[in-house]
Amino acid sequence: MTDATVTTIAPARPAAPVTPAQGYWGGVAKRLRRDPLTLICLGVILAIVLAAVFAPLISPADPYKTSMMARLKPVGTPGHFLGTDELGRDMLARLIYGGRISLFTGVTPVVLATLIGGVLGLAAGFFGGLVNTTIMRTMDVFYAFPSVLLAVAISGALGAGLLNVLIALTVVFIPPICRIAESVTTQARAEDYVEAARATGAATWRIITVHVLPNVMGPVFIYASSLISVSIVIASGLSFLGLGVSPPQADWGLMLNTLRQSIYIAPGQAVIPGIMIFITSMCFNLMSDGLRGAMDVKE
Amino acid sequence: MILYVIRRLLLAIPIAIGVTIVCFSLIHLAPGDPLSTVLPDNATPEVVEEIRAAYGFDKPLPVQYLVWLGNVVSGDFGLSIQSRRPVLGDIVPAVQNTMILAFAAVLIGFPFGTILGAIAGYSQGSLTDKVVTAISITGVSVPHYWLGMVLVVIFAVNMGALPAMGMGPGGQSDFALNWAHLRHLLLPAITLSVIPAGIIARSVRATIADVRKKDFVSTLRAKGLSPAWVFLHVAKNAAPVVLAVCGLQFAQLLGGSILVETVFSWPGTGFLMNSAIFTRDLPVLQGTILVLSLFFVVINLLVDVLQTVFDPRIRRG
Numbered sequence: 001m002t003d004a005t006v007t008t009i010a011p012a013r014p015a016a017p018v019t020p021a022q023g024y025w026g027g028v029a030k031r032l033r034r035d036p037l038t039l040i041c042l043g044v045i046l047a048i049v050l051a052a053v054f055a056p057l058i059s060p061a062d063p064y065k066t067s068m069m070a071r072l073k074p075v076g077t078p079g080h081f082l083g084t085d086e087l088g089r090d091m092l093a094r095l096i097y098g099g100r101i102s103l104f105t106g107v108t109p110v111v112l113a114t115l116i117g118g119v120l121g122l123a124a125g126f127f128g129g130l131v132n133t134t135i136m137r138t139m140d141v142f143y144a145f146p147s148v149l150l151a152v153a154i155s156g157a158l159g160a161g162l163l164n165v166l167i168a169l170t171v172v173f174i175p176p177i178c179r180i181a182e183s184v185t186t187q188a189r190a191e192d193y194v195e196a197a198r199a200t201g202a203a204t205w206r207i208i209t210v211h212v213l214p215n216v217m218g219p220v221f222i223y224a225s226s227l228i229s230v231s232i233v234i235a236s237g238l239s240f241l242g243l244g245v246s247p248p249q250a251d252w253g254l255m256l257n258t259l260r261q262s263i264y265i266a267p268g269q270a271v272i273p274g275i276m277i278f279i280t281s282m283c284f285n286l287m288s289d290g291l292r293g294a295m296d297v298k299e
Numbered sequence: 300m301i302l303y304v305i306r307r308l309l310l311a312i313p314i315a316i317g318v319t320i321v322c323f324s325l326i327h328l329a330p331g332d333p334l335s336t337v338l339p340d341n342a343t344p345e346v347v348e349e350i351r352a353a354y355g356f357d358k359p360l361p362v363q364y365l366v367w368l369g370n371v372v373s374g375d376f377g378l379s380i381q382s383r384r385p386v387l388g389d390i391v392p393a394v395q396n397t398m399i400l401a402f403a404a405v406l407i408g409f410p411f412g413t414i415l416g417a418i419a420g421y422s423q424g425s426l427t428d429k430v431v432t433a434i435s436i437t438g439v440s441v442p443h444y445w446l447g448m449v450l451v452v453i454f455a456v457n458m459g460a461l462p463a464m465g466m467g468p469g470g471q472s473d474f475a476l477n478w479a480h481l482r483h484l485l486l487p488a489i490t491l492s493v494i495p496a497g498i499i500a501r502s503v504r505a506t507i508a509d510v511r512k513k514d515f516v517s518t519l520r521a522k523g524l525s526p527a528w529v530f531l532h533v534a535k536n537a538a539p540v541v542l543a544v545c546g547l548q549f550a551q552l553l554g555g556s557i558l559v560e561t562v563f564s565w566p567g568t569g570f571l572m573n574s575a576i577f578t579r580d581l582p583v584l585q586g587t588i589l590v591l592s593l594f595f596v597v598i599n600l601l602v603d604v605l606q607t608v609f610d611p612r613i614r615r616g
Contacts, residue, residue, distance in 0.1 A: 141317030144599070145592045146554025153588045156576035157325040233442045237558045240444050241573060256445060260562075263463075267452040274445025282440040289436070 031294040038290025041283040048280055052099035061090035063097040063250050072266035083269050085255065086262045087248075091269065095276055098250040102277070105162065105244065105251075106232030109169030114224040117174040121181025122216060126189055126208060136182060139175040147172050151234050155243045162245050165238050172234070173227055180223045181216055188215040222292050229284040236277045252277050304604055311600050318596060319371070322589040323364050326581045376586035381578045386586040389571060394590055396466065397567035399474050400491060400560070401552040403484050408492025409499060409545055412438075416503025417534075423508050431500060438497020443555070447490040447562035454486060461486055464564040487563040491556055495548035502544045506537040539610035546602030550595045 032038060051058060060081065067088030075083045075091075082091035124135040142150065154168035188194065194211050202210075238244050239253025247258065255273035263270040342350075351357045355366055370377065376386035412435070419431035455463035462468075467480045474480055510516065510533045519529050557569030564570065568587050575583035 137313065138317070140314055141321060144314050144318050144596050145321070145588075146551045146595055148551070148557060149554030149588060149591055149595075152554075152557055152572060152576075153322075153325060153584070154328070156572065156584055157328045157581065159330055229440055233440070236442060237444055240558065241561060242577070256448070260448060263448065263451060264456055267456045271445065271449050271452060274442055274448065277442045277445060278440065281442065282437065285436055285440045 028294045032290065035290050035294065038287055038294070041287040041290065044279065044283045045287065048099055048276075048283075049103060051096050052103055055096045055100060059093045059096050061093040063089060063093040064248055065089060072262055072269050074266070074268055075272075082272060083266075085259060085269065086266075091272060094250040094255060095252070095273065098252045098255060098273065099276070099280075101162070101245055101249065101251040102232065102236055102239075102253065103280070105165050105169070105235040105239070106280070107228055108166055109173055109235070110224050110227050110231050112166070112170045113173035113177050113227075114220060116170070117177030118181045118216070118220050120174070121178040121220075122185050122208065122213070124178070125182040125185025125216075126212060128186075128189075132182070135178070139178050142171065142175045143179075147230075148234060148237070151238060152241070152243070155238055160243045160246065165235055165244050168238070169231055169235055173224075173231065176227070177220060177224060181220050184216045184219050185212055188212045191215075218295060222288070222295060225288040225291055226285070229281040229288065232281045232284065233277065300607070303607060307600060307603055311596055315593060315596050318592045319368055319589065320364065322585050322592070323367055325585050325588065327360070329579075329581055371589065376589075377582040379580055379583050381575075381580040381583070386582050389583060390568070390586050390590055393566065393568045393571040393587065394594075396474070396565065397553060397556050397560070397569065397591075400484070400487055400556055400565055400567055401549065403488035404491035404495070404552055404556075405549055407488055408496035409548075411492070412496035412499030413503050413541060413545075415496075416500040417507055419500065419504040420507025420511070421530075423504075423511075428504075431504065435497040435500035435504070438493045439501065441493055441497075443490050443494055444558040444562050446493060447487065447559055450486050450490060451562070466566055487559050487565050490562070491552060491559045494555065495545075495552060498548055499541070499544055503537070503541050506540045507533060510536045539606045542609060543602055543606055546598055546605070550598040553591050553594055 067084070070077075070080070070084050070088040072086055073080055073084040073088075075081075077083050080090050080092070082095065085091055085094060120135050120139075124132040145153070151168045151172045154171055155164045158164035158167065189212060191211075194207060197207050197211050235244070236251070236253030236256070239251050240257045242254075242257060244254060245251050247254065252273040256270075256277075259266075259270040259273065348357070355363055358366070367377075374387060376390065378384065379386050379389060382389070415431045415434065419428045419435075422428050451463045454461040462483050463486075466474065466483055468483075513536070516529060516533060519532055524532075553568075556565075556567060557572060559565070560567045560569030561573050568591060572584055572587050575581070575587070
């Protein structure tokens with residue numbers, strides 16, 4: 001019984017249902033365990049991430065070794081499980097190595113945008129007034145661009161390259177995250193317990209970190225997780241346009257780009273890298289939906 | 300109502316100005332001298348200065364911005380660095396072609412997404428709902444440029460039924476309403492419609508499910524109204540949200556078409572921007588982005604105004 005009392009003292013969120021003897025995260029884990037689809041997606045994502053991280057250990061071949069004799073071999077060729085690409089490089093090896101850049105360029109912008117957009121939104125919502133106007137009206141301007149267009153515009157103007165893709169996508173994702181953070185902060189700031197904390201003389205920093213931030217993190221986190229899927233698709237799209245890494249680097253979008261030239265000769269091979277983009281994006285999407293359900297965050 | 304429209308118009312002006320500032324900054328974001336592509340390799344410093352002055356690059360940035368803005372407002376988007384022709388002459392046909400593609404995608408994707416979403420929202424929890432949810436999440440997640448390639452493989456490479464690229468027979472870039480041109484339009488339009496259809500289906504489903512839980516729906520049912528009439532009431536209440544999502548998705552199509560246009564060599568803005576990026580033709584890139592994003596601002600404005608026509612509560616809120 002004492003155990004139960006101790007755990008309930010842990011900071012519970014207002015959105016969490018009243019469940020004695022388990023904290024908020026306990027409830028989330030319990031709900032996730034009952035959701036096979038989300039678990040499968042988590043597993044697939046984990047597998048893709050691990051394959052990318054340990055690429056040198058598990059890759060069946062050198063992803064850069066070309067072979068003029070074995071170009072565009074179909075799936076199931078002996079020695080090449082998924083066949084070869086237009087320069088005779090092993091497709092499976094390139095997909096495994098390609099995951100490194102594709103995942104990195106997909107996930108990093110969302111993480112960066114969550115940090116930057118989250119802080120900006122928190123500041124705008126908490127301080128209100130001129131701070132709010134300055135930040136939010138600037139965001140409105142960036143919001144006034146279709147997202148793919150803005151990403152292409154920035155990385156196109158900056159020129160091809162991995163860093164420029166990261167910058168472009170981060171800029172694209174800051175405004176939506178900032179909007180969510182701002183609206184949640186504005187709501188949280190009006191809560192009675194924030195007023196009470198202020199009345200007891202709590203410092204601004206303490207009010208933000210202890211009373212406001214925990215309320216903001218959930219919705220922002222959930223929203224950001226839904227952006228990863230979009231980010232992976234756009235990042236690979238930029239790469240597909242030739243704006244990302246340059247050959248012979250392996251990257252799913254770039255592989256699609258170069259294999260496209262061979263679409264009439266080896267249509268089966270040309271579409272393979274896209275399947276990886278699709279699976280990854282789909283799993284992130286389903287996982288985000290599952291998390292939203294499990295964390296019981298209302299939009 | 301009119302007051303609201305005026306207020307909304309006034310709010311759009313600073314945004315439009317902000318958009319022009321961002322577009323203007325694009326050229327200055329670019330690494331290196333924007334002149335480097337036009338300058339001959341052996342240009343003397345005097346020649347460089349002369350050309351710099353001719354393009355106006357020797358003035359302070361705010362002055363350059365105002366001069367540029369003045370030109371843009373009067374329809375002068377500058378000269379293409381590559382072709383030395385006025386940029387606007389390249390942008391107008393490209394925008395038309397993108398619009399044709401976007402409208403075709405709207406005609407395919409919006410009814411499809413709305414109907415799917417409505418069916419799912421009306422049968423929440425059933426098998427139909429699950430199937431529709433699966434379809435829509437697939438639509439949202441699919442990399443559309445890849446889907447375009449898959450469609451090309453199926454319908455052009457394997458079946459030979461539809462053309463794989465271009466806008467008309469013989470590489471034409473004018474549109475005409477005949478079968479030869481529609482055949483070229485079909486694959487890119489379907490490709491482009493998939494993401495908006497998925498997003499619309501998801502939001503329509505959520506909205507319909509939401510409205511059906513409202514008290515007034517139980518009341519209507521309790522008083523014995525036929526299901527068809529109840530549906531009309533639900534649809535009317537869901538309409539503003541659906542309209543807003545559709546408007547936003549149409550606007551996103553204008554930007555999203557860049558990848559699809561590249562796959563199908565469709566001579567629209569995406570195609571134009573793509574070639575401008577790789578020839579470092581920044582005035583063309585800048586002009587195209589400016590025109591498209593101003594379209595985006597106008598469409599958002601129209602959606603907001605239309606929404607208040609359907610749902611006067613928004614005006615007060």
